[in-house]
Amino acid sequence: MTPAANPAVICTVDVVLLTLVQDTLHAALLRRDKAPFAGALALPGGYIHAQEDADTQASAARVLREKSGLQSPYLEQLATFSGPVRDPRGWSLAVAYCALVPAALLEGGALELVPVSALPPLPFDHRAMVEAAVTRVRNKSQYSSMPVYLCAEPFTLPQLQSVYEAVLGEPLNKVSFRRKMEELGMLEPMPGAMQTGAAHRPAQMYRLKPAFRCSLSTSLRGL
Amino acid sequence: MTPAANPAVICTVDVVLLTLVQDTLHAALLRRDKAPFAGALALPGGYIHAQEDADTQASAARVLREKSGLQSPYLEQLATFSGPVRDPRGWSLAVAYCALVPAALLEGGALELVPVSALPPLPFDHRAMVEAAVTRVRNKSQYSSMPVYLCAEPFTLPQLQSVYEAVLGEPLNKVSFRRKMEELGMLEPMPGAMQTGAAHRPAQMYRLKPAFRCSLSTSLRGL
């Protein structure tokens, strides 16, 4: 059987871009300007460009760049959604990616931030994609440093803890949290950099160790 | 932009079928009878059939059925691999699935079982797929009941423990293991069924509770 013997599959990528606004997870939505579902809010997505994309991860990065201007946030493959009915144009396949960025980077863009707990009706199976992304982030937050990418660098440990608490939806023990961050070994204090200005003891500023920066390259086959 | 504006992407599924032979993880390989790589050992895989497949999970189940006769093992989406060079025919995309079956079900099939630690050179990026599957199984074995699907029912707890130990590659504490199985709550003892015949106390036989049988339907969007 040759490729031509099968009707073409519509191949796309969709990006669930999550960020934290006022201690609440928000998904970035975009108003569609083309059919199908023109005018509706949906996840940023687009066709895979076989001419230019090195792989679907590159497609997702390109889509994100074209639609939001963002260059290289945390970007991780989520899952692939497919079937004959999810897209009215026909049998389609969408590789969903999850991106995490600090909210400050989204200022002024065309993206609309909506709390993941109050999503409007979404076209395709975009709701399932958002739910998969939120589930993934919540799960990985329990044992990994994933939420770090929701935090603008540099940050203090109390700030980072509140990010974890927002994602997990529950308060964390301060001592345990610091022990955990210590043993993950991904953070390094910035000598002399303190968060000052408040009427109390200043907090040490931290940043990701260089080895963990820009995970675009390392997360390719991470799981 | 219309779908036709983009060169067609070659859409396939590949299945990493894992089983346990003599306490060692083995992957099932098949000798390819068509180009590319005709004659080489490779993962069972095939084109997505947009006419007949309800989604890529169905494609994977169909490929498995056609190539091995297996009906409904544990089947879970792993990741999607893509790019211009992985397939000599052109820019391609393969949704990789991981299947787990007891070795007894593979008797007499055309599949060749090879220890995952001694894979021959594989075409496409099939080696990366096997590695992703093994990593996934090892990770999930630490906290889930995934290895149960490598065990033919009914089984005894000592048998199941040895399956876990084989997958994880390390001995487990007997008391902790039984506590863990207890709290996972997926197993039920079969009243009166004992593994007899050996010169020692017989072991209770267990099986999966019905709710956890045939995970094909439940693992669709499991992660």
Add this chain to the structure above:
DNA sequence: ACAATAGTGTCTCTAAGACAATATACG
């Protein structure tokens, strides 16, 4: 000096692992 939050030391409690005692088959 006081208020407020950062950072650390220590106690307690829970859960995992080690150890060991008991149970039950076959020969």
Add this chain to the structure above:
DNA sequence: CGTATATTGTCTTAGAGACACTATTGT
């Protein structure tokens, strides 16, 4: 009865959370 493995009870130990104490800033 002896041997071998299943199953269960108990002790020990490591890690997580609670609590509280010290540190350091601005007012």
